[in-house]
Amino acid sequence: MTRVSVALAACLVIPLLAVQAQYRYVSGNGTASSCNDGYSNATAPTPSYSSFAYTQTQVRQTATRASTFTSTPTYAAHYSSLSSLAPQVSTSTYGNWQSGGSPVGTSTGFEPYGTAAWTSLWQFANPVNFTRGIYSTTVAPTPVATAELVKPDPLYFGPTDCRQFPEGFMWGVAGSAGQLEGAVADEGKGPNALDVSSSEVPSFVDNFSADENYYLYRQDIERLAAMGIKYYSFSISWSRIFPFTEVGSPLNAAGLAHYDDLIDVCLQNGIAPVVTLAHLDTPLPVWKGNNTDRARRGEFGGFTNGGYYRDDFVDSFVQYGKTIMAHFADRVPIWVTFNEPWPVTTNAQAAYNVIRSHAELYHYYHDVLNGTGSVTYKSGGPLGIPLDPTNATHVDASCRYNDFYTGVFANPIYLGQDYPDAYKETVKDYVPLNQSDLEYFKGTADLFAINIYSANLVEPIDPSSGRTAAQCISNKTDPGWPYCTSTTTLTETGWQTGYKSQSASPYSAPRLTRTAFNYLWNTYKTPMILMEFGFPVFGEAEKDLDAQRYDTPRSEFLLSVMSELLAAIWEDGIDLRGAFAWSLLDNWEFGSFAPHFGMQTVNRTTQERAYKRSFFDFVDFFQARVPQQ
Structure with a gap:
């Protein structure tokens, strides 16, 4: 058997790329683990007989419930002291929308933000095959039965590391409103891009009930607490807070009360809430969904339109963000402004608007509210890793790929530097950043937050395609624009990157995840999560x-990634502050319920949940390696 030893190259964005790696091929076979059990030096085993009896050698254990906070942590003053600093808007209530029925609460006279106007939003959205779930009110939680909390037998081949995570390391689970909540037209929520996506993309499955987490959140949190989870990262639905979104439009009282209680229930159960403000679910009045806006899709590399490019986006989003921060700043330790903005950034104006609105909310939280928690945004993955790290052109291609996928936002926000050169050379209508912009943007993220599910192996455009990188850069219709590189799922030695479950899913590549962390840490020099x-x-x-x-492949993936995180912390010197697994439940994965990412199953008819073995393995790993908090 031949082994390959690889040391990956460093990526020096400016001015040149340094290649520091080489492949080293050696011959040989695998070696057995050394053991000191008294038999290692024996020349041969000695057969023998003994009395036989069936014995139970496994100890049955149950999950340990999360300990409650001895005192509720606070990160800012209570809203009663901050209300004058929040946007001054009125509140309203709207009820539930009925598809095909008469408008709810039809108003008399002209009320631009009345119940009839709210109903007209849904009539304009016209969601296809609209349905409701089985719940219409919040369900009271019940204790999780002990039988559900019995752990499975340990994996035969488990982690072998003996390291500990640093004190204060944050770990937990993540989900998002659009993928979990359901109740999309209930209690005053307005329509957003995800609610009408089925009419835009024929292959999308409707997502109107999802996991009904909107009504089952207390029970879902009870289930997290019973397993010992310490952090819950979730998103707030912008259209549930401001259905009309315009500056000065009313706040939906029911939506605000829902998230207020969600945060309180987390804290009551010893779980710290992490809040994301925008998770790909732009409200309809900003996203619009009309023919003009739909035509803008594909303008920037074929990405989905998130409405971020619009002139009114920054003011509308900042009003929403300030409102939520002011109300909940006292109880939330981490704020995430945007989840993966790149895939819904349709043009250069959209990229600028994301950076601008993020920076405004950062300064509002720290400078106005005097919040002591963290503000960040979530970069997306997978990052680009050179297919052949010994080849300078491959390293160059991966750096270009990462400049687009990450650097467009990260350069101004973390470093106070201009957009990457590759971006400005390719996207000619980019919004220039002056020195005042760069000073305002610099350092407006306390953590480098990243979602990583896999990795892309990158190389230059294949010459046999008849295209060149230069041609791609100048041609928006090129299939590789704006990256103008090629990606592959096969390693340099011809092996698939890792285990892959199905066509649309990521590859399991935990070692490349560690490589990505090294690139980001050494490029942006910010504590990571x-x-x-x-x-x-x-x-x-x-x-x-x-x-x-019994989802063993998921367990193996989670445990492998977490082992690589420990190696990144101890061997690579990376300041890594936390990790959140996706997801607490099988959910709607933007068009389908088929790819199951959850650590709990969900019965689509009854909404019953059941723990998977990966949940127990995930929790056990951290509880054995995180100092007691």
Whole structure:
């Protein structure tokens, strides 16, 4: 058997790329682990007989519930002291929308933000095949039965590391409003891009009930607490707070009360809430969804339109963000402004608007509210890793890829530097940043937050395609624009990057995740946090419940990534502050319920949940390696 030893190259963005790696091929076989059990030096085993009896050698353990806070942590003054610093808006209530029915609470006279106007938003959205779930009010929690909390037998081949995470390391689970909540037209929520996506993309499955977390959140938090989870990262639905979104439009009282209680229930159960403000669910009045806006899709590399480019986006989003921060700043330790802005950034103006609105909210939180928590945004993955790290052109291609996927936002926000040169050379209508902009943007993220599920192996454009990078850069219709590189799923030696569950899912590549962290840490020099990582098991949706629950490939992925995080901390010197697994439940993965990323199953008819073995393995790993908090 031939082994390959690889040391990956460093990526020096400016001015040149340094290649510091080489492949080293050696011959040989695998070696057995050394053991000191008294038999290692024996020349041969000695057969013998003994009395036989069936014995139970496994100890049955149950999960340990999360300990409650001895005192509720605070990160800013209570809203009663901050109310004068929040946007001054009125509040309103709207009820539930009924598809095909008469407008709810039709107003008399002209009320631009009245109930009839709210109903007209849904009539304009016209969601396809609209349905409701089985719940219409918040469900009271019940204790999780002890039988549900019995741990499975340990994996036969488990982690072998003996390191500890640093004191204060944050770990937990993540989800998002659009993928979990359901109740999309209930209690005053307005329509957003995800609610009408089925009419835009024929292959999308409607997501109107999802996991009904909007009504089951107290029970879902009870289930997290019973497993010992310490952090819950979730998103707030912008359209549930400001259905009309315009500056000065009313605040939906029911939506605000819902998230206020969600945060309180987390804290009551010893779970710290992490809040994301925008998770790909732009409200309809900003996103619009009309023909003019739809035509803008594909303008920037074929990405989905998030409405971020609009002239009114910054003011509308900042009003929403300031409102939420002022109300909940006392109880939330980490604020995330945007989840993965790049895939819904349709043009250069959209990129600028994201940076501008993020920076405004950072300064508002720290300079106006005097918040002591953290503000960040979530960069997306996978990052680009050179296919052949010994080849300077491959390193150059991966750096260009990362400049676009990460650097467009990260350069101004973390470093106070201009957009990457590759971006400005390719996107000719980029919004220039002056010195005042760079000073205002610099350092407006306390953590480098990243979602990583896999990695892309990158190389230059294949010459056999008849295209060149220069041609791609100047041609927006080129299939590789704006990256103008090629990606592959095969390593330099011809092996697939890692285990892959199905066509649309990521590859399991934990070692490349560690490489990505090294690149980001040494480029942006900011404490890091892994905001999302997870994995779907092949064909899980078609399996019976018992088979779904025994999700060994997911366990192996999670444990492998977490072992690599420990190596990154101790061997690479990376300041890594936390990690959150995606997701607490099987959910709507933007068009389908088939890819299962959850650590709990969900019965789509009854909404019953069941823990998977990966949940127990995930929690056990951290509880054994994180100092007691």
